[in-house]
Amino acid sequence: MTRTDLFGMTAGEIAAAVAPYGLEKYRGRQLATWLYQRHVRDFAAMTDLPVKAREVLAAHFTAGTVTVRAEQHAADGATSKFLLALADGLAVETVLMVHDYGSSVCVSTQVGCAMGCAFCASTLRGVERDLTAGEILAQALYADEYLRRRGAGVNSLVIMGSGEPLANYDNVVKFIRLCHEPYCLGLSYRGVTLSTAGVVPGIDRLAAEGLPVTLAISLHAPDDELRTRLMPVNRTWPLAAVLAAGDRYAAATGRRVTYEYALIAGVNDGDAQAAALAALLKGRLANVNLIPVNAVPERGLLRPDAARVKRFLAVLTAGRVNATVRREMGSDISAACGQLRHAVLAAEERRE
Numbered sequence: 001m002t003r004t005d006l007f008g009m010t011a012g013e014i015a016a017a018v019a020p021y022g023l024e025k026y027r028g029r030q031l032a033t034w035l036y037q038r039h040v041r042d043f044a045a046m047t048d049l050p051v052k053a054r055e056v057l058a059a060h061f062t063a064g065t066v067t068v069r070a071e072q073h074a075a076d077g078a079t080s081k082f083l084l085a086l087a088d089g090l091a092v093e094t095v096l097m098v099h100d101y102g103s104s105v106c107v108s109t110q111v112g113c114a115m116g117c118a119f120c121a122s123t124l125r126g127v128e129r130d131l132t133a134g135e136i137l138a139q140a141l142y143a144d145e146y147l148r149r150r151g152a153g154v155n156s157l158v159i160m161g162s163g164e165p166l167a168n169y170d171n172v173v174k175f176i177r178l179c180h181e182p183y184c185l186g187l188s189y190r191g192v193t194l195s196t197a198g199v200v201p202g203i204d205r206l207a208a209e210g211l212p213v214t215l216a217i218s219l220h221a222p223d224d225e226l227r228t229r230l231m232p233v234n235r236t237w238p239l240a241a242v243l244a245a246g247d248r249y250a251a252a253t254g255r256r257v258t259y260e261y262a263l264i265a266g267v268n269d270g271d272a273q274a275a276a277l278a279a280l281l282k283g284r285l286a287n288v289n290l291i292p293v294n295a296v297p298e299r300g301l302l303r304p305d306a307a308r309v310k311r312f313l314a315v316l317t318a319g320r321v322n323a324t325v326r327r328e329m330g331s332d333i334s335a336a337c338g339q340l341r342h343a344v345l346a347a348e349e350r351r352e
């Protein structure tokens with residue numbers, strides 16, 4: 001008999017799933033609290049449930065399974081990276097960043113990615129499958145449990161790991177709603193950032209969802225020719241369409257849109273490109289997040305030096321565009337998305 005996995009269900013869905021076995025409606029919230037807040041997956045350990053109910057649950061239900069396959073902790077102590085194995089043996093990366101102002105966890109939404117961005121290790125093997133809401137949640141809760149053992153917890157979420165979140169829309173939105181629930185992480189929607197490569201129909205759908213999450217859109221180039229080279233998705237949704245969708249999102253939610261720009265030495269980091277980017281974004285409810293790219297040896301991509309990054313930022317600022325440079329975290333632990341997974345899988349293949 002196959003058992004139903006409760007992990008990833010809302011309290012209401014859990015209540016409905018267990019009701020046919022004689023469990024009262026309020027047990028849904030009680031079980032959700034055990035799973036999502038107390039990080040207990042073993043029904044036998046849920047001590048405020050009657051023994052009979054625990055036996056029934058164990059016979060008919062499971063409570064999610066992710067196990068750590070590899071982990072890395074940066075020398076600065078501020079970044080940890082986990083490669084988590086899913087029930088079917090596939091693996092995804094989760095990154096935990098501890099800032100002065102709180103802790104943020106970056107989750108993956110697909111196993112691999114189909115988007116094909118030139119600078120990204122996640123896409124080297126294509127996309128294998130979408131993650132369920134429970135599998136995305138398991139990553140955030142794994143990081144939360146890790147922090148709780150150290151007297152802290154997750155304060156914000158970044159949906160920016162492997163995968164295009166808007167290509168797995170329903171699971172991602174369910175995950176965001178779950179994280180907001182008081183019986184789960186209780187996170188404010190404003191503490192959630194969703195990063196997309198620029199899937200225009202998904203941006204419009206999200207704008208209509210009534211979730212005031214921060215939208216981050218990857219631009220990486222100020223013209224269509226270069227953007228298509230770096231991000232093949234630009235053939236489907238070119239710059240003008242992406243920027244118009246960003247404006248609609250800002251108008252619908254009142255939230256400033258973040259445009260991500262990975263700086264790649266000699267490719268998109270020139271003064272003229274900075275000026276062109278400033279001209280594109282001037283007057284928009286937007287800010288730019290500059291990310292000096294992590295070198296990807298397979299693709300021969302190099303990171304610009306600090307002086308070039310500073311100059312690019314100065315040109316944007318002079319063009320009256322809000323811009324910041326992402327603080328470098330964990331570059332000693334393969335911090336770019338997909339690098340740990342890629343390195344572990346490649347090592348395993350070599351062994352085989």
Ligand code: SF4
Binds near residue numbers: 115117161163
């Ligand atoms: S950068 Fe993001 S969208 Fe592009 S291939 Fe990597 S995971 Fe996919």
